[in-house]
Amino acid sequence: MSQQTVLVIDDERDIRELLTITLGRMDLQVDAVGTVADARRALEERTYDLCFTDMRLPDGNGHEVIELIAAKHPDTPVAMITAYGNVDAAVSALKAGAFDFVSKPVDIQMLRQLVRTALRLAEEKRAGGGAAKAPNAADRLIGDSPAMQQVRATIGKLARNQAPVYIAGESGVGKELVARLIHEQGPRAAGPFVPVNCGAIPSELMESEFFGHRKGSFTGAVSDKEGLFQAANGGTLFLDEVAELPLHMQVKLLRAIQEKAVRPIGAREEIPVDVRILSATHKNLAALVEQGQFRQDLFYRINVIELRVPPLRERRGDVPLLASYILRQLAAKSGGNPGRLLPAAQQALDSYDFPGNVRELENILERAMAMCEGEQIDLADLMLPQRLPRAADATPPPPGMAAPSPAPAQPAAAPTADGGLDDYISNIERTAIIKALEESRYNKTAAAKKLGITFRALRYKLKKLGID
Known part of the structure; x- marks a missing residue:
């Protein structure tokens, strides 16, 4: 197997020498240049397995290099070299198409991990590995509508880089599944996928859960504990319901993402971590930023690329496919035959708005299978509400069950009410x-x-x- 090659573009001689020595010890052949013009000549003469480029160069900038490589060498990952703490530059590079970024002064351990991940990605792309995984996405992300075809195509693109992705969409649309597919189709597929519901962790335990702690660091810390970042090292950390993070934790999370390192409670030094961040929420995160409930700098950092997952009512044509898939899954679990929707039931599902999206469809069909005669699901078995229920008008209970007690009607209140x-x-x-x-x-x-x-x-x- 021929030796893999890396192109380094930086006008600082010390950086070029550091990267040349470090990458050489990884058995990589390195070409180092100091200008955009020299980089263009080098790229015309050979194809590289990886490229590092500084943001500011004497005759141009790193964005030009990214665009050049994207146009002529799309299989070559590019990592941007940015100044310490320059979040704007890092985000800008990722949006331009960079695979990842490394900050000055360069952390050698993080650099080596980035190189291993990038080279693995390049090998998979040249071997057609991404295409081999595509059917898996189609099998699990059900739907032939244009909206879902676009989502699957976008997942394939996002899987090829390391940019943080913000997955937007209503509750029940399948945001975690989308995150898993991005992970599974990328170079981190062999690493862990660690999902965390940010709204389910008590505020006082968040720092320990995310970053870990050392034995004796607080009452109850009877042993060292690994945090979620360490658990996801080499893989992907999925922050579900990220809007639920309290402000004090948003600050700590931002630092961990920027520095690619965490400090467990009670530890003296930070621990480097190699984690890709995917996040999601059903809330309007931009509106929360405007209201001061979510930090703008963190929003800017996690929302490098936004992927919207459409609600089910925007892809009604996918309902029959989804229903058939869900009924087969339910049958596999129970060991029986798949249920069959009678025409009236199918028509009702096709016209229903599904405020709870795919998750609601799953619940409706699971309930219908429990209520139907044999394996024929009729309209009544679906128990779809005809309208949004009032306080005293809940969804009708199954036969044989008592209806819940209605909430008492309340008079309208006014600030000057007698009470x-x-x-x-x-x-x-x-x-x-x-x-x-x-x-x-x-x-x-x-x-x-x-x-x-x-x-x-x-x-x-x-x-x-x-x-x-």
């Missing part, structure tokens, strides 16, 4: 809670999440306000 300020606030709370319950179809866990409070707090308020 005073406490009653006015209680009525506002009551209205908000009932609305959240309606929108989540009386799922209390989902309603609490929608309200931004804990399940325990919601349960307390339901009892306090007399909402049955």
